[in-house]
Amino acid sequence: MSVQFRDSLQQGFARMAEAARPxxxxxxxxxxxxxxxxxxxxxxxxxAKELGMSGLALTDHGNLHGALEFYRKAKEAGINPILGYEAYIAPGSRFEKKDAANSKEASYHLTLLAQNRTGFKNLIKLASAASLEGFYYKPRIDKQLLEAHHEGIICLSGCVSSELSLALIKGGADAEDFREAREIAAWFHRLFGDRYFIEIMNNGVEVQRLQLEAAVDLARRMGLPLVATSDAHYVNRDDAVAQDVLLCINTGKFRTDTNRMRMENDSFYLRSPEEMYAHFPGLEDAVARSxxxxxxxxxxxxxxxxxxPVFQLPPEKTAEDYLRELCIQGLKERYAGDEEMLPGGELAPVVRERLERELSVINKLGFPNYFLIVWDFVRHARERGVPATARGSGVGALVCYALYLSHVCPIRYDLLFERFLDLNRKEAPDIDIDFCKDRRGEIIRYVKDKYGEENVAQIGTFGTLAAKAAITDVGRVLGWPIARVNQLKALVPEQLGISLDEALESGEELKKLYETDAEAREV
Structure with a gap:
């Protein structure tokens, strides 16, 4: 039997099993x-696709950073993307930020899933407010925000760190504590209606067992539906060690430390449907409800x-005409006294031809309004004496030089406009503007006030551990001497952003050490 046929057969059986026990x-x-x-x-x-699942949810801690990447890749794979996040919810108001000794005291966990586009928009509002208004140890929402933005959202009661689970674990069968758990569940049920589910887990952890028993009892008493989940933090069981090392990096601990945050076992992986049913005997309905x-x-x-957003134009002017007018005015100011570029007070043919060519591309791609907006807030910065300049490929545009976005003449330095904008690329031009760090807040406030808070977003970038950085952090976690770590790092080829796989492929000495040294292989 060929490997390809065997794999196809296995995937077919997995899909049949999923259909029978979904x-x-x-x-x-x-x-x-x-x-x-x-x-x-x-x-x-x-x-998830290999396991025959028709859908998959992404519920990262306190953020939606991976939502669009996940949405695209799930769609490409032909499975239903369920966009969600594991929210941190404040015990009281998100604005109360005192007296908590740690993040566990400052917030509970709650699993939120978007049911439709409206729900996803509401998740974005919740996640944004959590970071902007509720951050205290973690980005936190509160029940007030949930009341305002619950439409289109499915709510699962959460893991063992949720408000409901903690009340159940604390109280067990105690009448008073059970009443507290009932009140918590009733509040969420009133808000979410038939979109509220009691979440149960079984990763072989004792505290989950205690929560599960009490949650099943509560759900039956209150007539609420149960749903079984698995707190998946890595894909395969053998990824548990790598995940444990990540936790150590995050918390600044050694793997040998006994008193540190860790997962209790290696069961927090993406289980198959068969494994899920096996871990919830008698609760098959809760598994199928997922x-x-x-x-x-x-x-x-x-x-x-x-x-x-739309730039407000002067009366009886189009965006194309006004942009051209500003460019000609700016270039005449830039080249004042330069007979080569501005002979007789008029733009030289080389300047005019370059300007017309750039404007033609900008107009065809529909970006005059965009350039006018950038010109507007840079103009505001100049008027207020806030230093500002473009960097990157935008410096290659004469239009940017004319609008005072950049301060280098691309004609004199033979810079290519096509690196910045081209008819064959439909992406919006990326005009990176640096402002004085002490006063850039003034410019951000100007843009928000003029174009609307809803039209302005601040973004972040994600750094990943390249080969040498990964060796440094993992070596520390494993307790390696610094000299030994540096020795291993020295074998990584000098290539910007090289990964460990690439380093092993191209570095002969590193590959040899990997194959012969068990400690090096562990790193």
């Missing part, structure tokens, strides 16, 4: 659960469409 993971963490989750999104999606919930989710995101 299950979809609704509680999964990717590497966007920073230094906690160890699942690369593409690998996570591929594994598939019912997933089937109720339909998220269709409008990607690729631009929603630029």
């Amino acid at each position: 299950f979809v993971h609704l509680h999964c963490h990717s590497h966007y659960s920073l230094l906690d989750g160890a699942s690369e999104i593409g690998t996570l999606v591929k594994k 598939h019912e919930i997933a089937s109720s989710v339909s998220i269709d995101l409008e990607l690729g469409k631009r929603h630029f």
